[in-house]
Amino acid sequence: MIEFDVAQQRLARAGHYPETTEVCELADALGRILAQDIQAQLDMPPADNSAMDGYAVRLTDLAEGRVLPIQQRCYAGDMPETLKAGMAIRIFTGSLLPPGADTVVIQENCQEDEHGVRILEMPEAGVNIRRRGEDMRVGEVLIQTGTKLSAAHIAQLAAQGHARLSVYQRLTVGILTTGDELTPAGQPLLPGQIYNSNAPMLRAQLLALDVARVRALHAPDTLEAIRDALQSLLADCDLVLTVGGVSVGEKDLVKPAIESIGGELDLWKVRMKPGKPLALAYVQDKPLVCLPGNPVSSYAVFSLMVSPLIRRLQGRRDTLPTVRHAILQGERHFEGDREEFIRVQVGSDEQGRLLAQPFSNQGSGVISSLPWAQALARIPADTHVAPGDVVRLYEYSQWQA
Incomplete structure (x- = not known):
């Protein structure tokens, strides 16, 4: 053997x-195997923008009790004006950061009236700003050849404007x-x-x-x-x-x-x-x-x-999925000179440790064990498994996908 x-x-x-290979439309790419490296063709974000609804300010303009007049209300998609000294621009999530601003104060820490906005809690410099390219930078390899495309990959590809892909047949x-x-x-x-x-x-x-x-x-x-x-x-x-x-x-x-x-x-x-x-x-x-x-x-x-x-x-990069470990429930001696792969259900204890519960009848003709089991637990040949012993776990969610 x-x-x-x-x-x-x-x-x-x-x-x-x-x-x-063949060309695949992005809408049909779920589950396909990528036949090319995908590089970022855009910086993401493409420009500094606000991570929160709030007010764009200069940190040096802030002082206790001072009211800053509202210069502009700038929504996502609008072009902001250059922030003037001593003023604030009302800004929203995704709005471009106005030139001259260095901080965004979240609206929960502000009070606005007809005179302007008062900052109730002093922010740290540079907070609540998403900087250009902090997510993806032009030329960076985002997805490697041989990757099976998931919904998460589709989101990344769409954000970068990739409408057609080279995939393996x-x-x-x-x-x-x-x-x-x-x-x-x-x-x-x-x-x-x-x-x-x-x-x-x-x-x-x-x-x-x-x-x-x-x-x-x-x-x-x-x-x-x-x-x-x-x-x-x-x-x-x-x-x-x-x-x-x-x-x-x-x-x-x-x-x-x-x-x-x-x-x-x-x-x-x-x-x-x-x-x-x-x-x-x-x-x-x-x-x-x-x-x-x-x-x-x-x-x-x-x-x-x-x-x-x-x-x-x-054409996948990873042919062998991850093998995890679990604590096998129960005590049993496994006889013979072959490793056993027993059918188990997988759970966890209060500490988050994986537990493997064997099916009651491990006979090779017991088809009813197949839909019951979630994984195969690998037991070395001629082994006595005691309570608390750890075994290797081959989960169907990984090995059949």
Whole structure:
């Protein structure tokens, strides 16, 4: 068996960074992967302006009990006059700072009447002013190539006037399930059959990762059918996932089918539970990953192993998300020579420490644990976990996004 981290790194490096780009309108850029560095083309703010509603003054003009006549009322978007000595300009949030003013006094600390404004509380010099370029400066790299664009990035891009962007083309991924015992949901079950849960599950996981299109095929257990399905998927997919059928049984025909179309399968036994069997091949210079047939195992392997590969194929800078730590609730001995990735819910205690609560039944066939869990907690092989022990936490919100 190979170690989990070794297998994960191999998958993360298995694909090529994309070379094909396209132009995307800002309105359609959410979730796209940036194919260019974005530089500031404007200073932000573009000029000194007021951070508050108040009065623009010269600090040297202020004295206890002194009333400053109002020279101008300047709203955001207006051009202010040059502030005259001994006077004040009424100013509002976003208003340009008048030439000659060096301080903005917030309106709560002022009293205005028909004679002018009296400052009730002396300010410090320069307060309540947003200086030109303090947020972004012309030429500064704001967003790097390979960033997945969020709503926050969209705000930054819009503020800088970027209406069109260079982004990487989105992926098409194929899924091949095999097995005469599988039938689609919604169809009547014959004796000995079960519903195909892997295909819709993996489709949903792929779409959550912003894959553009998913093609799913099911092949009966014949070499010809599996080979034909693989060739069909490889013809227009960037990545193909197969589920089950790579063991050594009489009907485990995925391996010979891949070899029959020019692929060479590297079959691993990964030191992880669930999800020991995993295979990687290249066909027509495209990666093909064979997942275990058990839905719980396939779910875990996809989250931890396949998602980094997809991020690389998408062109993302960060292929491996952050791993946090949590205190595992309860006490248990984990036997065996494989690391375990147990399904947990995540909470926190009064001190803000993360807590991981395991699902009561960690069997690899317990599909009901999947919607219940929020993360996988990583347990070293042959380990006794005592109350208060800290474990590594792989949160689905990070690893499936």
